Amino acid sequence: MKLKFKHQQFQTDAVQCVVDCFDGQPSVVSRFTLDPGKPPAIEQMMWETQATPHTGIKNNQIELMPPQVLANIQKVQIHRGLKPSGKLEGQYNLTIEMETGTGKTYTYIKSMFELNKKYGWSKFIIVIPSIAIREGVFKTFQLTEDHFMAEYGKKARYFIYNSRQLHQIESFASDPGINVMIINSQAFAARGKDARRIHMELDEFQSRRPIDVIASTHPILIIDEPQSVEGEKTKEGLKEFKPLFTVRYSATHRKDQEFNKIYRLDALDAYNRKLVKKINVKGISVKGMAGTEAYVYVEGLDLSHKQAPAVRIELEQKTKTGSKRVTRRMKAGDDLYRLSNNLEVYKGYTLTEINGVRNTISFTNGITLSAGEVLGDIDELSFRRIQIRETIKSHFEKERVLFHQGIKVLSLFFIDEVAKYRQYDSDGKEVSGAYIRIFEEEYANVMNDEVKHTDQQLYIQYLDSIWVQQTHKGYFSIDKKSSRFVDSKVAARETDSDDADAYDLIMKDKERLLSFKEPTRFIFSHSALKEGWDNPNVFQICTLKHSDSMMKKRQEVGRGLRLCVNQYGDRIDASMPGIDVHDINVLTIVASESYDSFARQLQSEIASILSDRPQKADVSFFLGHLLINDLGETLQIDESLAKRLNKSFIRSNYINDDDELTHDYYEAAANNRVVLPEEFHAYQQTVMDWVATIYSDLPADWINNDRTNNIKQLQLSPNFYTPEFQELWNRIRYKTTYTVNFDSAELVQQCVYELDTKLTVPEAYYRVEHGGLGAIRSKEQLQIGEGFELHETYTQTVEPRTASQVKYDLIGKLVNETRLTRKTIVNMIRGIQPETFLLFRKNPEAFIIRASRLINEQKATAIIKQITYDVVNETFDSAIFTMNPKSGQAGLNAMSVNRHIYDYIVTDSEIEKKFAQELDVSKEVYVFAKLPKGFFIPTPVGDYNPDWAIVFNKGVSKVMYLVAETKGSMSSMDIRGTENAKIQCARKHFEKINTAHFKYEVVDHYEMLLELIR
Known part of the structure; x- marks a missing residue:
């Protein structure tokens, strides 16, 4: 399997932002004399007669004046909705913010090719903070070689700096192509002997200093994770490279290092654009009850339309030899005292209520527990056993669905001590640690249960082919003397971490790890693995360690945020037909605390990095913003226009008394019904894009409580098998081509x-602004630029020049x-x-x-x-109705229904929910279905997935309808060009199928649908 790379607009945008900062720079290849240096003394005479300097290639100096570069940067910032820089912060330094998992390494590699293509620059240095990131960057260069060769017709020459392989530096300086050096910050900023070599005149380098040769090329610096790289010593060391300019890439920049931010794709943007996985949290918390030793663990609730709600509880059960812990599925009225074989501690524990809406259970003794809570005394190993079991269960639940879609599922465990995974006896032989023993026991139990309850033969064969000992592996540091796993450490005076060997399989065999042929599905690693590695197919992360400040929640989550890939190397993203990205891409965190506690801390960490976003839609928020419409026309918002926008938001109840966005605004935006003053109609989308930069609360469905997904997998109801629905399905299942x-x-x-x-x-x-220095009240005013007053402004037409510096294709x-x-x-x-x-x-x-x-x-x-x-000789298979049905929460987004093809229906909006409710209670409706994403109509502007398939009762004969959309508004102005084109294409698709007693319509409410069938 080979990973594939595709053009993604957000990455292209980030690349273009860097390129545009130097718009007008001529493309010139610059050469310099590369000093051959001096040989050892014994060869001096021969060298003097034979050695001649040769030519090196360097990056041409920036020929634009600083005000021109600043103007370019400001133009980029305004276009991206960022605050324009008042000056060149840190001289030629640029900041790119990209959320973990969105491909920043790919982005800056592509930037190198684009900068080379437009300006001829060819020397780049990537500075990274750790071996893990270094290996990941190197691997990405290998994986993308063919991709960029196909796009640009050339390859980059890349290497990892090694103070003992100085010939690579010689090639770096003299080779005319794109050359990239990847270097650890410790290689030039640490105190070790190897780190000092870059600054030393070396005999084997003809008495030259490596740093001088590198600096002669005026390289462009790419700093990966600057918050981990740029200590005071490293900052000074970076100056010696004499960089042409520097670009910093990270998801979590330190505020004092954000120089001239030109692109932002933060956590909120990445989630809203479905560029990363959704997050589900399985919280586990201990609820101590004074005076009781009863052990009760509430695994979760199971709801069904056909049966009474049930709960899965683990309890202790008396046996002939003592007691053991067992899991039982229980209903209201069940008595834990009886089920435990009469253990006294369970007297009074009779289930009185199972509440699917609140996800709680209650006993006759007044105790109420939530899903995921543990009651009673519990030691640490027992707690870790619960975490391991829950991770394995989540793994199987996800794997059962994704196996048939060719997507391998991986789970990652973080531990804080290698001995808990692997130990060694007195003879040096490997012995299983406590976590291996627990994992293998729980895996066997969960797998046996899985095999019993699935009829998917290919999946069962896959599971049977893997031994439990093969399916987990530990990735830790290896002591080179004893060849044993050891705890990872970074010595204060060492140039590198000692855990280079720990990452070999993870970093260098990514494709093998993603293949079904590789049995490894569960990875145990030391908690030090907190950055530099993330695999796209990690769907579960479990931290088997005490929470500490060394590893933040966001670092944990970051290891699994990448969108997954299938066995063909295709990433499962928004470009894939017939799927919803977040139906498949869900990361489950098995936390050693309650959901509320984990989610609160994670949201707090995310909110802290979004603090530079505007908070309110007040007058100052709109003032000065430049709007651009689809025709390229611009509108600068002055104070009068800013006040009009703010007042219109107040009138429409889009903001509250504190100018904070309200639910009404978000609902209107989601349904394309935002009302703006007339002068802003041509700029509607630009205004909404600007308002989207406001941070209020994180999206409600971003971080979900996995325990509330009490409808795990929708079950087909008898309605699906009725002749009426099967007849409808047989009429519309035909595929077409256009x-x-x-x-x-x-x-x-x-x-x-x-x-x-x-x-x-x-x-x-x-635009020309004329001002002067006004009254100064403090020194600070001058420092922040508040001492100048604006006197007048005017605009001046730019006269066209016969020879422009910018060439357009x-x-x-x-x-x-x-x-x-x-x-x-x-x-x-x-x-x-x-x-x-x-x-x-x-x-x-x-x-x-x-x-x-x-x-x-x-x-x-x-x-x-x-x-x-x-019509082609192919039809949609009815298996699409069972391939990846959504899970939901009773009382929230899932409701019990009678006429639908599932017991429950999961809706995405209030409009859908209301429409489904009306269908379900209508006597005219015989059966209906919300069509899955796997059913789609191909169109030139993208695949189109209709909403509803409905069978109506109308007298003796039944009329079949397929309702394409349930729109919030039927105004032609609200149905935009691409969407309207899809609807028109769908009409022609169904006309070609030519189904009798069939109509295809677009409606905005159920009453309109009734009018169409009368």
């Missing part, structure tokens, strides 16, 4: 007409924006009037944006008119 045979010449002609008659481009201008840009062929675009440009083409000179950026918009509008019209569907 063709678009529009006349290119006609499209070109229509686009030429639109461009000549409708294309307008605003003149480029700059107009044809290439239009091809990228419209996805039409180069030949078609060339014909359009040739066909437009000369005065239309001159608009490009007037304002190139606006010309490209507006011309692309007009062309795409005509293209969409042509597609809708000319698209045809044909």
Whole structure:
């Protein structure tokens, strides 16, 4: 299996931000004389007659003046919704914020290729804080070689700095291609002998200092995790590289190191855009009861439409030889005293209530417990056993579903002492530690239960092929003398951590670990593994250690946030057809504390890094922001406009008295119903994007209590097997393929007409602000720039220049924006009037944006008119209804239903919930289904998944309906271009199927649906 890489817009945006900061920089290759140095004294005479200097390649100096670079940076920041820098903070230093798991290593490698392509820069140094990150970076270079070769037609030469392999530095300086050196900060900032070598004149390096040769190339510095790299000594050491500029990449920058932030993809952005996994937490907490020794562990509640609610409880049971702990499934009325074989401590423990909404159970003695709580005295090993068991159970629950989708599931255990995993006897032979013994016992029990309750033969065969001893491995430091696992340590004066060997399998065999052929599914590692490694298919993380400040919750979670991949190396993200990213990508944390405690601390850590986001939609929030619409038109918000926006938010109840966003705003935004003053209609999306930068509360479904998912897997009800639903399914299950045979010449002609008659481009201008130094009340005013007062402003048109520093590939840009062929675009440009083409000179950026918009509008019209569907010899399998059904919580997003094909229905919004309720109580409805993501219609603008399939009773004959969408509004203005195109394509798809007694409609409420069938 080979991991695949695809173009992702958020990564491309981050790359472009760096490139745009130097817009106008000429592309020049610079050379310098590379001193060959001096040989050892014994060879001096021969060297003097033969040695000659040779040429090295260095990064060309930045030829832009600092004000030009600052203006570029500010332009990027405004475009990204970030606060513009008032000055060049830290000179040429840039900050990129990217959430863990979103591919920052890939992003900065791509940035190197783009900087080389546009400006000719070719020397890069990546500074990293640890061996783990170093190995991960090196592995990413290996994995992406072919990907970038296909895109750029060249490969980067990369190597890990080694003070004993100085020939690599020589090649780094002299090779004309892209050269990358990966170096640990300890290699030049520590006190060890190896670290000092980079600053020493070395005989084997012709009496030269390695640092001087490196610095001669004026390298671009990439600092990975600067908060872990840049101590005072490292900062001084970095200056000796004489970098051209520095870019810092991290998810958790220190505030005093955020120089000129040009891109932000923080935790909130990453979750909202479904770029990382959702988080479920299985909390386990001990509830001590004075005067009792009764042991009760509430594993969880099971709810079913057909049966009374049940609860899984672990308790002690008396045997002939003593007592043992057993798990029993119980219902209201069950007596723990009887089930324990009459252990006295359980008298009074008769179940009186199982509450699925609150996820609690109650006993006759007044004790109430929540799912995940442990009652009674419990030692540490017993507590760890519960954690290990719950991790294994979550693993099997996830694996059962994902196995058939070709996705391998991994689980990660953090421990704080190697001896708990592996020990050695007096002869040096390996002996299982306590955690291995517990794991293997619990694994066998859970697996036996799993095999009993599944009929998936291929999955059973897979499980039977793996021995329990094979399916777990420990990744720890290895003592090179004894070859034994040891606890990881970092000696104060060592240049490197001693745990390099611990990461070999994890870091260098990632593809093997992701393959079903590799039996390892459970990984035990030392708690020191807190950064530098994350595998996309880690779905469970369990910390078998006491909570401490050394490893924050966010570091724990970070090891499993990456979106998973399948056996073909494809990442399961939003580009995959027929799936919801967060239906599959869910990370379960098995915590050694309650859900509330874990979630509170995790949210607090996340909130602390979001503190630089604006908090309120007040006047100052809107003031000065630059809005841009789809046509490239701009609107600068002055004080008057800012007040209008703020007042409109108050009138619409989008903000409260403290200017904080309300639930009404979020609901309106989710349903595309935000109302703005008329002058902002053309900029609606830009305003909403800007408001999205406000931080209030984390999304309600971001960090979930796994215990509340008391409907683990929806079960098909008898309704699914009725002749009526099967008849409906047989009518709509056909797959189609589409063709678009529009006349290119006609499209070109229509686009030429639109461009000549409708294309307008605003003149480029700059704004001049004139001010002076006012009254100064304190020294601090001057330091923060508050002593200057604005006197007047005016705008000045930019005169077009005959030779611009910036070269535009107009044809290439239009091809990228419209996805039409180069030949078609060339014909359009040739066909437009000369005065239309001159608009490009007037304002190139606006010309490209507006011309692309007009062309795409005509293209969409042509597609809708000319698209045809044909039925193929293939149908959707009914297995899509059982492949990955959603779990839910009773009383929240899951409700019991009678006419649906499942016992429960899980809805995504209040609109869906209300619609489902009305369907379920309507006598006209015989059976209905919320169609799974696996059912979709292909369209040129993306796959389309309809919402509902419904069978109506209407007199003697039954009329079948497929309702495509339940919209909050039916206004044509609210159904945007791409969405409308999908709906029109769906109509043609169903027309081709030509099902009798069938209609395809779009409605916004149930009454409208009834009108359509009358």
